[in-house]
Amino acid sequence: MLSSRLPVPNALDRLPFRHYDYSKVMGNCCENVIGYMPVPVGVAGPLLMDGAQFHVPMATTEGCLVASTNRGCRTLCLSGGCSSRVLSDGMTRGPVVRLASACRAAEVKAWLETTDGFCGMKDAFDQTSRFARLEKLHVGLAGRNLYIRFQSQTGDAMGMNMLSKGTEQALQSLQQQYPDVEVLSVSGNYCTDKKPAAINWILGRGKAAVCEATIPARVVREVLKTSTAALVDLNINKNLVGSVMAGSIGGFNAHAANIVAAIYIACGQDPAQTVGSSNCITQMEASGPGGEDLYISCTMPSIELGTVGGGTNLPPQQACLQMLGVQGSSPGHPGENARQLARVVCGAVLAGELSLMAALAAGHLVKSHMTHNRSKANLSETPAQS
CATH class of the missing domain: 3.30.70.420 (Hydroxymethylglutaryl-CoA reductase, class I/II, NAD/NADP-binding domain)
Incomplete structure (x- = not known):
């Protein structure tokens, strides 16, 4: 016998539906539309990359994420910024x-x-x-x-x-x-789209990008509250060896998917493509006099995104793309806006990696999340729920 689950009375009362331009949604972004889902958008930055500053929009409900990425951006600014390159550009269908x-x-x-x-x-x-x-x-x-x-x-x-x-x-x-x-x-999963796949990690998909920076020892100590030696050691044993122990494909990083997903939601990308787009290897080395400066790089071989089409046609998402100076098609240089967005994603991931790894190395992660990532509503929970 089939059972039906009746909707809770007034369940949709708090789902907004008024004052929204649905003309850009119908036949393009969503079907059976009953409203829209507001997601908080924070900004991290400025991200100083390739001599330019970017204020990075991040749509997320995870406390500390924007603040942590912002600390990484500040670290990069105090270090002279980061440099990036797009290594390849090619979407696939298999x-x-x-x-x-x-x-x-x-x-x-x-x-x-x-x-x-x-x-x-x-x-x-x-x-x-x-x-x-x-x-x-x-x-x-x-x-x-x-x-x-x-x-x-x-x-x-x-x-x-x-x-x-x-x-x-x-x-x-x-x-x-x-x-x-x-x-x-027309799709035989050999593309591969929205699924973990070694082929994307090895051959790339969408935009492949790399970003790098050198953080002076003083900035590591004063801003990141740790040492270069501790960060290098942790990166080897967590991001590299730990990921190997877990049998990871493309997951040789601390939390690249966090930054990728937040930017994707803000900028009208397909959130499911965070799966392949967050492929990333974070590398850290001691550099400079006495080996006290920190060299860091993030290599991302399969960043799948665009600045036209799909969710990028919606006004709020267009506003976030405009913040980055990449909304729409690049006049005279087709593809340049999308490649610039890929570089921003890679640079923001670098900032996020710096900050989270420093928090872990310094033992600050749990404390910061208990302070900034717990709703006041949780205060009424019983000990068993906490």
Whole structure:
């Protein structure tokens, strides 16, 4: 017998729905709309990066997160800032197709890996967009299945729809060359989107970025309240060895996902893509005279984001993108706004890593969360609930 769970009376009374421009939501961002969810937005910064200052919007309900990231930004400002580079730029889509046999699949794989095969796929793919231009094919085989990973730049868009459209056209071209190719799905999880995957960690997806800084010993002591030696030791044993012990894929950091998710929600990105976008390795080394200065870097190979399309069309999210100077499409330089946003994400992650690792090294984490991350409502809880 089926049971139904009746809604609590007046449950939605506190969900706001008035005074919101739903015209930008319908058919674009959400269906069956009953209201909107306000999330507090804090600002961290200024983040001094590449000689420019950025005030970073962060939408979160986790106390201490903005304050901690802000302390990291202050640390960087007092140290002369950080430097960043975008290493690569290419969204991916990985369909799965099936042949009659593994040997036949191997023949198709071999053709796709020739110059003629790639050019054939590229000609079909490139016809579907003003921006998308097929750059790479990576082909995997499992039995009689082929997994074909298409990679292309996508201008300032995050680009999944663009990639899907081009991939579908390229697969139709492949079927003209090999009529026995059966397309099982335009996505075969070989992309990989919104799931932990070594392929994104190794080959990258979206924007790959790196950010680095050197923190003078005095700033480490006075602002971070710890020492370079303690931070380097903790980074090795927590972020590197500890993550290996846990069998982590791309999780060689303290809390990159915290910063990525907060910026994504504020700036209209797909929050589920925090899964791949928070892939990050944080490295720390002693540097300078006597090895008392701290060198830190964050390398992030799969930052999936855009500054046009989807949630970036909503006015509040556009306001946050405007704070960073990256709203919309970059005139004259397609893709530059999205790449700048990726650099900001990487720089903010660096700031967040600095502050949290320092709090852990100094033993301040629990105290700060008990002070700033406990609602007054909790004071009425019984000891068993605390």
